[in-house]
Amino acid sequence: MMSLTGKPRRKSVRKTIVLVAAGAGLVLSGAAQAQQIVVQGNQRVDADTIRSYVTGTASGSAEEARRNLLASGMFSEVKVAQSGGRTVVTVRENNLINRVVFEGNKKVEKATLEGIVEAKARGPYSEAIVNADLARIRDVYKRFGRGTAKVTYRTVDLPNGRVDVIYQVDEGDKTGIISINFVGNNAYSERTLKGLMSSSEMNFLSFIKTSDVYDPDRIT
Structure with a gap:
């Protein structure tokens, strides 16, 4: 109690x-x-x-x-x-990145490239980061029909352990689809199968369309 x-x-x-x-x-x-x-x-x-x-x-x-x-x-x-x-x-x-610059990109906008790269202003710099970015940029150009694009980089050393990272792009020529052929299509005609595809062959309208651009991801 x-x-x-x-x-x-x-x-x-x-x-x-x-x-x-x-x-x-x-x-x-x-x-x-x-x-x-x-x-x-x-x-x-x-x-x-x-x-x-x-x-x-x-x-x-x-x-x-x-x-x-x-x-x-x-x-x-x-x-x-x-x-x-x-x-x-x-x-x-690691050095710190002062800024990230893109040179030679005409077909792909700067904002698109900035969105995919890991290198960022005020972020850490390493070769592993920029090499991974090179692969990402090349992949983007493949999707834009520029499978032969070459991408390199260089750095500019600045005071206090800072660097500018510059990605240089040689966009190359457009990788277009000249012809689409089918093998073993007994039940459906070639014209029918082509109508079902998102990819098409190059023609006089190629300057305004992108479906005739070779994109491995789209084909698979």
């Missing part, structure tokens, strides 16, 4: 104090761990951001932390080592 003296309430207060103290101990433990992580080589990326990749690993392994830092896209090289009871993280930052 509950007493009118209020003693049960005092017990509840004591329990609350103990729980808060225990939680504070966990926070201090995490802070102490972060203080043992030495960060080297960073210029733009905050050291605490880098430490968070190390303390935030599920297993706490140095290799997992290294992989996570590389996967962030902010660094071209990461080393994680133990020295004198401390974890030493040495990084080499």
Whole structure:
């Protein structure tokens, strides 16, 4: 039976104090761990951001932390080592992209190309990113009937670890469909089958239509 003296309430207060103290101990433990992580080589990326990749690993392994830092896209090289009871993280930052420029694109609008490339202003620069972008741009030109288009890139180094990325496009000639032939069509005529297709052959209207442009995706 509950007493009118209020003693049960005092017990509840004591329990609350103990729980808060225990939680504070966990926070201090995490802070102490972060203080043992030495960060080297960073210029733009905050050291605490880098430490968070190390303390935030599920297993706490140095290799997992290294992989996570590389996967962030902010660094071209990461080393994680133990020295004198401390974890030493040495990084080499990727350059930052100042701007992305397209040259030679007449048949494909700039906005279309900007929408498909991964390289973005103020984003990290890496060869892996721009090489993947080259493949994306070529694919777009194939869909526009420019399967022979050539796409290259160059960079312009700027102060403070920044670069301009310039994609250069040689659009080449239009890849048109000269003729469409069928083999084994016994039940339906060639004219009937052509009428069912979204692709067509080149003719005097080719300058205003796109159905006569060779697109592997459309044919399949």
